[in-house]
Amino acid sequence: xxxxxxxxxxxxxxxxxxxxxxxxxxxxxxxxxxxxxxxxxxxxxxxxxxxxxxxxxxxxxxxxxxxxxxxxxxxxxxxxxxxxxxxxxxxxxxxxxxxxxxxxxxxxxxxxxxxxxxxxxxxxxxxxxxxxxxxxxxxxxxxxxxxxxxxxxxxxxxxxxxxxxxxxxxxxxxxxxxxxxxxxxxxxxxxxxxxxxxxxxxxxxxxxxxxxxxxxxxxxxxxxxxxxxxxxxxxxxxxxxxxxxxxxxxxxxxxxxxxxxxxxxxxxxxxxxxxxxxx
Numbered sequence: 001x002x003x004x005x006x007x008x009x010x011x012x013x014x015x016x017x018x019x020x021x022x023x024x025x026x027x028x029x030x031x032x033x034x035x036x037x038x039x040x041x042x043x044x045x046x047x048x049x050x051x052x053x054x055x056x057x058x059x060x061x062x063x064x065x066x067x068x069x070x071x072x073x074x075x076x077x078x079x080x081x082x083x084x085x086x087x088x089x090x091x092x093x094x095x096x097x098x099x100x101x102x103x104x105x106x107x108x109x110x111x112x113x114x115x116x117x118x119x120x121x122x123x124x125x126x127x128x129x130x131x132x133x134x135x136x137x138x139x140x141x142x143x144x145x146x147x148x149x150x151x152x153x154x155x156x157x158x159x160x161x162x163x164x165x166x167x168x169x170x171x172x173x174x175x176x177x178x179x180x181x182x183x184x185x186x187x188x189x190x191x192x193x194x195x196x197x198x199x200x201x202x203x204x205x206x207x208x209x210x211x212x213x214x215x216x217x218x219x220x221x222x223x224x225x226x227x228x229x230x231x232x233x234x235x236x237x238x239x240x241x242x243x244x245x246x247x248x249x250x251x252x253x254x255x256x257x258x259x260x261x262x263x264x265x266x267x268x269x270x271x272x273x274x275x276x277x278x279x
Contacts, residue, residue, distance in 0.1 A: 001180070001189060002134055002178075002179060002180025002181055003134055003135040003181075004115070004134060004135055004136065004137040004179075004180060005180055005181075005204075005205065005232070006113075007084060007086065007114060007137075008205055008234070009134070009231060010084060010130045010138075010233060011086045012051045012054060012082050013048065013276075014084040015047075015048060015050065015051055015075065015084075015085075016041040016266065016276040017049055017050060017051045017098065017235075017262045017265070017266070018222070018226075018231070018233055018234060018235050018262075018265050018269075019049055019050050019051060019052075019235055019237070019258060019261055019262045019265060020050065020051065020052035020053065020054050020086075020088070020207070020234040020235060020237075020239075021027075021034055021042070021046050021049075021050045021052070021053050021054070021236075021237065021238070021241055022053075022054045022055075022056060022066055022090070022209070022236050022237065022238025022239075022242070022244070022256060023039055023048040023053055023054065023055040023056070023074060023181070023238070023242065024055075024059050024238045024242065025038060025039065025040065025059050025060070025063075025067075025070070026117045026243075027063070029243050029246070029252065031245070031246050031247060031250045032249065032250075033066065034170075035060075035066075035070035035074075035201070036069075036070045036074065036077075037075075038242075038250075039070065039077065039102040040073075040074075040077050041079050041251040041253050041254075042076055042090040042122070042241075042242050042251060043074070043077055043082065044251070045148065045230060045251040045254045045255035046254055046258040047081050047085070047101075047270075048240065048256040048259075049255070049259050049261075049262040050082070050084065050085060050258060050262075051083055051084075051234070051235075052085055052086035052088055052089055052234050053078050053082075053086075053088070053102070054087075054088040054089075054090050054207075054238070055071060055075070055087070055088075055089060055090065056090040056238070057071070057089060057090060058090075058092045059226060063155060066138045066183075069128065071074065071111070073074065073111075075087060075111065075112060078158075078257040079209060080120075081158065082268055083242060085114050085141060086114045086137065086234070087112075087114050087115075088113065088116065088117065088207065089107050089113035089115070089116040089117070090114055090116075090117050090232075091103075091107060091109065091116050091118075091128075091140055092117045092118060092119045093116065093117075093118050093119065094118055094119030094120065094121055094122055094128045094202065095122065095126060096122050096125060097125075098120075100125075100126050100127075100128075100129040100130070101129040102271050103129075103130070103185045104129045104130045104132070107130075108130075108133060110189065114136060114137065115136060115137030115139060115183070116130065116136075116137075116138060116139070117138075117139045117140075117141060117185055117207070118130055118138050118139070118140055118141065119140075119141050119272070120140045120141070120169065120172075120173070124176055126196060127140065127182075128176075129175060130183055131176070131179055131232040133181075134179035134181050135181070136181060137182070137183055137205070138181060138182055138183065139183040139184060139185045139205070139207045140169065140173050140182065140183070140184055140185065141185045142169045142170055142173070142184040142185055142186050142187075143165050143166040143169075143185075143186045143190055143193045143194070143197065144187055145187025145188060145189045145190070145209045145210030145253065146189075148198045149190070150190075151154045153165050153166040153169075153244035154164060154166065154193075158170070158244055164193075166186075166193060166197070167196060167200060168199045169184075170184055170200045170201050171200060173201070173204070174194045174200065174201050176202060179211060182204060183204055183205035183206060183207060183208060184197055184201060184204060184206050184207070185206075185207045185209065186206055186207075186208060186213060186225070187207075187208065187209055187210040187234070188208050188210035188211045188217070188218075188225075190210075191217065191220040191221055191224045192224075194206075194221060194224040194225055194259065195209065195223075195224035198224060198225060198227070200220075202227060202228060203232070204232070205232045205233070205234065206225050206232055206234070207234045207236060208225045208230065208234065208235050208236060209238075210236075211235055211236065211240070211261070213238050216217070216256075218264055218265065218268070219234075219268050222235060222265055222269070223268065223272065226269070229274060230269045230274025230275075231274075235261075235265055237257075237261055238256075239267065240257060240261070241254050241257045241258050241261065242254055244257040245257065252266075258271070258278065
């Protein structure tokens with residue numbers, strides 16, 4: 001088992017959860033004006049339920065230096081409050097040569113993420129710089145959760161075999177996974193495509209956005225995403241948890257939403273004989 005996969009398994013086992021909480025601070029939705037304060041409260045409220053956190057860098061970069069400072073504080077607070085949790089930088093970086101290498105240094109050495117998301121449109125050499133440290137992971141955007149993803153990702157293509165582009169991407173990532181630190185991003189809103197990717201890549205970790213605000217159906221997503229023993233899927237919810245209440249009780253509401261989603265995921269695993277072993 002690779003160090004990255006072991007890190008995922010340990011994070012999930014620690015809190016007996018597959019839940020990933022997305023930290024997307026939208027100023028139009030925040031119940032308090034301070035992003036760092038908001039994130040601290042959300043992290044403390046959800047730490048017992050979440051195996052991973054996924055800050056989306058776009059929201060922090062949009063706030064300029066203040067946002068980047070908040071991101072730094074957020075990462076530090078996760079390390080302190082939930083030290084076993086995986087921190088995924090949702091950056092969808094994608095470039096070639098020196099640029100890709102600089103992005104990798106920024107994401108892993110400067111920010112210290114355990115894993116990041118990347119856009120692999122540039123092919124194998126655009127992804128390779130992110131894979132050199134086998135303890136750090138890369139989730140390649142494979143099949144999106146947004147309605148427009150199918151415009152290109154579902155197009156039939158001819159390679160080693162005829163298949164939709166997202167399946168060709170999954171197969172390519174499987175070939176690139178020589179260090180065991182490649183995963184795939186596949187949306188919960190497309191359960192048939194999610195199941196197809198899992199069949200093609202039975203042992204690779206999947207990051208699954210789209211549950212909650214985007215409308216992905218939970219049971220079908222969980223069953224399509226997990227590996228044969230009910231693990232290696234990170235089920236992400238962002239807005240459905242962090243904005244569960246617009247009022248002063250936002251942290252308590254987030255805690256309840258995270259707990260409910262974790263328990264619903266675990267109930268599905270238990271129904272399928274894949275529940276967590278009793279301590």
